[in-house]
Amino acid sequence: MKDNEKFVCGADEQPDQIHSEYEETHSDERRDSCIFSEGIHSDIYDISWIGAGFMGRVYKVHDKIRDEDFVCKMYRKTSIPDIPFFVKADLRLNLMSLRHKNLCRVIDIKVGSRPRMLMDYLDGSDLEQYTTDKIFGISAGLDVIKQVLSGLQALHDRNIFYGDVTPRNIMISNGTVYLCDFSCSNYNDSEYGDRTEPLGRYRSPEKKTGNKIDFRSDIYEAGLLLDALTLRIMNCSLRYAAEKADGYSPLESHIFNIIRKAAMYRPEERYASAAEMMEDIEKAEELLP
């Protein structure tokens, strides 16, 4: 059986009619049990809830026969028209054919009345806690950003921007970092109707204004992520940031300059590519004690 057929045998034969029954109206537990009992054969799959976001809900699916785990993201009906891969078949195929060590493998994307994306399950955690309460440390933070940039470059090489570089969309599993949610990805220079969390802080200025965006929007967001993983200066007032920067070590100053360049307001003033930003990160690593 081919990779992208794995999920089909249980999930695709009967579920359409139940979609509207649970969508938006039932509690999370009720939705779980609907999918479990009616949408996906319970003798083949165990399903457990992982989390939910602005656009949908994420489940871990354990294939009992093959002893394999997958992740299934079920999208809210209202999100569908705004999610590029649901309206662009070639983008779907492009994403499904991507293989890169820092991109979570997309196994299948189903359009229709139960739209969903099936991905590899990653045993680890997303970066949320490392950008809030936990401190990663500069060395680990730089390593994470390098891996993020490597994944972004692979997408950019296909003329696709990632579109949502946020800690919750990036998983770390056995030391490898994965970009994992391609719901905002689209071809360069596409219009961007802002689909991300309205209050999300990882949004480039051009996304906020609904302008056309390209890979430089990813660079901006990678700059904010670098800050959250290392210096955490972007939330400070300008005055405090300047005072703090005065006391920086050469390494911290170098990182500060990378963040500033990546997160310039005007896209043309940012790094021209993820690879270019990566070069500066590697120079910063040379300053590590």
Ligand SMILES: Nc1ncnc2c1ncn2[C@@H]1O[C@H](COP(=O)(O)OP(=O)(O)OP(=O)(O)O)[C@@H](O)[C@H]1O
């Ligand atoms: N491939 C995966 N393997 C394991 N866990 C995952 C995977 N993809 C996502 N998750 C987990 O599921 C959680 C919810 O993901 P989801 O993308 O729905 O949330 P979000 O990014 O906050 O919202 P949204 O993408 O809808 O704006 C993530 O924070 C992550 O912890």
Ligand SMILES: [Mg+2]
């Ligand atoms: Mg997400």
